[in-house]
Amino acid sequence: MTQFPAVRTSGRSGPVRIGERAARALVSELARINDPKAALLVGATPESAVLAAAIDALLPGDRLTLVPAGSTSSAVLREHVTAQGRWVADRVRVVDTIAEAEPAAVVVTGEPLTGTADETRAAVEGLTKYLADGAVLTVATAASPGRTAGAAAELDRQGALHGVGTDLVLRNTPPLRVHRLRFTPADVATAARLAPAYRPSSVPLTRGMHIDSNGVAAAGITLGLAALARLTRPKSKLWLLPALAAAPVAAFFRDPERDVPEDPSAVVAAADGQVLSVQRLHDERFGDGEWLRVAVFLSVLDVHVNRAPVAGKVVDYFVADGGFVNAMKPDAEHNVAAYTVLDTAHGTVVVAQRTGLIARRIVQRAPIGALLARGERFGLIRFGSRTDVYLPAEAADPLVGPGDKVVGGSTVIARWR
DSSP: OOOSTOOSSSSSTTOOOOOHHHHHHHHHHHHHHHHHHHOEEEEEEOOOHHHHHHHHHHOOOOOOEEEEOOOSOOHHHHHHHHHHHHHHHHEEEOOGGGOOOEEEEEESSSSSOOHHHHHHHHHHHHHHTTEEEEEEEEEEESSSSSSSSHHHHHHHHHHHHHHEEEEEEEEESSEEEEEEEESSSSOOGGGGOOOOOOTSEEEESSEEEEHHHHHHHHHHHHHHHHHHHHHHTTTTSSSSSHHHHHHHHHHTTTOOOOOOOOOEEEEEEESEEEEEEEEEEGEEEEEOOEEEEEEEOOOOOOEEEEESOOOOOEEEEEEEEBBBBOOTGGGGGOOOOOEEEEEETEEEEEEEEEEEESOOOOOEEEOOOOOOTTOOOOEEESSSSEEEEETTTTTTTEOOOOOOOOOOSSSSSEEEO
């Protein structure tokens, strides 16, 4: 039986398990494509959480092809699919070998890669022939230090060349890193038909509220400082300061779910906050022509997760050096800023993440080549900042003005003509 080529899926430390959360990350590209599509799952078993997640993600017009893992047979897998009912059986096909599979829009490996760098390279190269134009290959490997170092290093290399997204799934045994790779360019128009991507690294508190992974790390540091202070100075109450700070620090990184408008002509806010200015200007860095810029100030009390204002493809990303002036002042124009440039159906759109007086770190998670749905999370700025959206002035009309409060991913700040 042919598996994905020459790669081990368990190491000396035992098998690497894929839990429900990691499985959702692996099939996230399948789940976010709203059009009818073909998908390929390589290394499937009846008890696999990845198979269950892939079936849950299917839409009526989808087709899913399964290649059995080495630990199971195609007959057993067919029996399992049939037992799921006619709706599933009509959309899921089991093949005996991967050679029988056809190119798909999404290819997923159902087992983590744990072999050497050469084995992992061979596995990835062997799977690329089953990718349709613009398709995504999703693979995982253990993220634990010292485990599967060869596979991890090779996938990091592949990610640097072809990556369009990476997720760290800490709530797995062991923690996994999920890589999404695209080897041929995707059509910009595809972005408009995507739902925002699932992010497993944020921690859910309720159905509508998460804490970004940065907040989990920051809260962990403050609690660690509290424990250290309590250990070194047991009679002092100083440990209460960092201990009490953990909750507000984590709250700063809150990441709520948002209802994104379905209107294709809507441009949504890239961040929560107050509109500082709406102006027309020229900026040769982004090309000729006039730009409509909507600048939003984020106080320390606002949600600091940034979202894509429009659907588009990331075609450039650069950081401009500068100062750290209060983001509400005009001089903040020259602060350190990260610029994410999107190619869209209406022309070029730019999102600028600007630092502020306190904000000194910008997080941007959308590599060049990634497709972003409107309202999709793509980064954040730590502690008070400003986010600007640049739109082609001749193609968009503003719907907000200075002083207006906006909600990232929900408030319509402009509309395409």
